[in-house]
Amino acid sequence: MFEMMLERHFSSAHHLLNYVGKCATPHGHNYKVRVYVQMNTLDKANIALDFKDMKAVLDPIIDRFDHQDLNTLPDFAGESPSAEFMARLIFNELRESLPDVSKVCIYETDTQAVCYFLPYTI
Ligand SMILES: [Zn+2]
Numbered sequence: 606m607f608e609m610m611l612e613r614h615f616s617s618a619h620h621l622l623n624y625v626g627k628c629a630t631p632h633g634h635n636y637k638v639r640v641y642v643q644m645n646t647l648d649k650a651n652i653a654l655d656f657k658d659m660k661a662v663l664d665p666i667i668d669r670f671d672h673q674d675l676n677t678l679p680d681f682a683g684e685s686p687s688a689e690f691m692a693r694l695i696f697n698e699l700r701e702s703l704p705d706v707s708k709v710c711i712y713e714t715d716t717q718a719v720c721y722f723l724p725y726t727i
Contacts, residue, residue: 607643607645608642609656609659610641611642611656613667614635615638616635616672617634617673618631618673619631619632619633619634619675619676621687622676622684622685634714636670636691636713637711637715638695638709639708640663640706640708640709641709641710642654643707644705654705663695666695666698688718689719689721692719692720692721695711
């Protein structure tokens with residue numbers, strides 16, 4: 606099995622809804638996103654998936670969030686724009702054109718991340 610990982614960065618403001626604490630106040634993050642794709646076959650060039658194809662799908666999503674106040678975007682209308690919500694949102698959108706996406710991780714800092722994935726089923 607092969608697993609590809611593509612990392613991207615963006616900067617956004619947000620504040621959490623229905624939350625008591627510092628994160629309820631508007632603040633910013635330099636987010637890091639890691640997208641993982643698992644495949645078990647190689648093409649004639651012996652690559653599983655071209656990174657440029659991963660970038661073509663992920664970058665338009667990241668561009669929607671970069672230098673924005675997440676709370677004002679339609680993607681998060683009425684929702685608390687947590688890293689968890691964002692990871693699931695990106696995973697589900699990627700899956701439409703990248704069916705082998707296996708995990709999306711959102712880092713709010715270098716030491717704090719949340720990942721969304723579908724548990725393996727047998
Ligand atoms: Zn935050």
